[in-house]
Amino acid sequence: MDQGMNWEATVLPPPIRRGRGVSENLPNRFERAATEPFDDGWPGDPEAMPAGAPLPPLATTLTPDRSRSAISRNQSPDLGFDRAINPYRGCEHGCVYCYARPSHAYLGWSPGLDFETRLTFKPGIAALLERELRRPGYEARPIALGSNTDPYQPVDRTLALTRQVLEVLERFGHPVSIVTKSAGVLRDADILRRMSARGLARVWLSVTTLDHTLARSMEPRAAAPHRRLQAVEQLAREGIAAGVLAAPMIPGLNDAELERILEAAALAGADAAGYTLLRLPLELRTLFETWLHQHYPQRAAHVLSLIRQTRDGQLNDSRVGQRFTGQGAYAALLAQRFAVASRRNGLSRPASLRCDLFQVPPDPNAALKRASDRQMALF
Structure with missing residues (x-):
């Protein structure tokens, strides 16, 4: 069924895996063969464990990504940017609704548990980025940092790839817009303060809910809602342009x-806001529907019905102009509510980031090479 599992049958959702957004791995849509769990009676198998027993924890693994480019590009009229940088693929935050989950299938992994436990990282991303910015004819436009997965997810505390990217962008005077659910963005406040003062940087904190119980189950490893608002407050206090994204809005749930959310954002010092409607592309439909029946079984049918009302009877609509806002009376009311609340709280459209300050700095490696060539010429 293209609308997910038929929960009206006697199918029970899998047990909840604490600390993770989803509980299972769906088959990779590009694989011809699929495996199914089978209880062979051995101790430790999840299928052989007593009902209600907690599932064993899963470790997060990291694999180097040897991409030859740091910048990805798009031509979508739905997006406010044409280029992005993602230091990581997969996201340990484990947000059940993450539209990026299906992209993990391109790596040969599952959009389910694999997405939040099997991550890739780009160890040479700063050097790749600098090389691309130095190419003749490069034209600066605002770049989105973390458009697919969070640049400040927990692993960045040790790898610090996001800071390396920001150091390059600052040196080149390149504009950047950051989207995150993590207060970890404060680690780079020194760079962001300097860039924001020049009109080169803006930070967006995604605040999906103010309900800690809902947040813990829906986005289990992201910062708590109040911590994100505190991050907005500190960013604003340091003069760093900060906004809040109430995204995604899930009909009947948040x-x-x-x-x-918009009132709390304004009180914290945010100067702009945005929102999107829940998107459920590909495997995400099944993952989200399973999660609903695990955590909100009494409300699941109602939530799914409301989602279909905004998606022309389906659980997803990928058409340009529709996918972020939906259609129908329910979606139109949500858009109107957002517009009214934004005006009431003084959350206007943000000023455009500056692109005229981009300048390629001298290449220290080139200077060293010239000096070396001069030395060799003496022999």
């Missing part, structure tokens, strides 16, 4: 909080 959309009633829209006005409260």
Whole structure:
């Protein structure tokens, strides 16, 4: 069924895996063969464990990504940027609704548990980025940092790839817009303060809900809602342009909080806001539906019905102009509520980032090579 599992049958959702957004790995859509779990009676098998027993924890693994480019590009009219940088693929935050989950299938892994436990990272991303920015004819436009997965997810505390990217962008005077759910962005406040003062940087904190219980189950490893608002407050206090994204809004689950989220954002010092409607592409439909029946079984049918009302009867609509906002009376009301609440709280459209300050700095490696060539010429 293209609308997910038929939960009206006697199928029970899998047991909840604490600390993870989802509980299972769905088959990779590009693989011809699929495996199914089978209880062979051995101790430790999840299928052989007593009902209600907690599932064993899963470790996070890291694999180097040997991509030859740091910048990815798009031509979508739905997006406010045409280029992005993602230091990581997969995201340990484990947000159940993450639209990036299906992209993990391109790596040969599952959009389910693999997405939040099997990560790739780009160890040479700073050097790759600098090489691309130095190419003749490169034209600066605002670059989105973390458009696919969070640049400040927990692993960045040790790898610090995001800071390396920001150091390069600052040196080149290149504009950047950051989207994150993590207060870890404060680690780079020194760089962001200097860039924001020049009109080169803006930070967006994604605040999906103010309900800690809902946040813990829906985005289990992201910063708590109040911590994200505190991050907005500190960014604003340091003069760093900061906004809040109430995204995604999920009909019947968190959309009633829209006005409260925007009010809290304004009180924290945010100067702009945005929102998107829940998207459920490909495997995400099944993953989200399973999660709903695990955590909100009494509300699941109602939530799914409301989602279909905004998606022309389906659980997803990927058409340009529709995928972020939806259609129908329910979606139109949500858009109107957002517009009214934004005006009431003084959350206007943000100023454009500056692109005229981009300048390629001298290449120290080239200077060293010239000096070496002069030395060799003496022999």
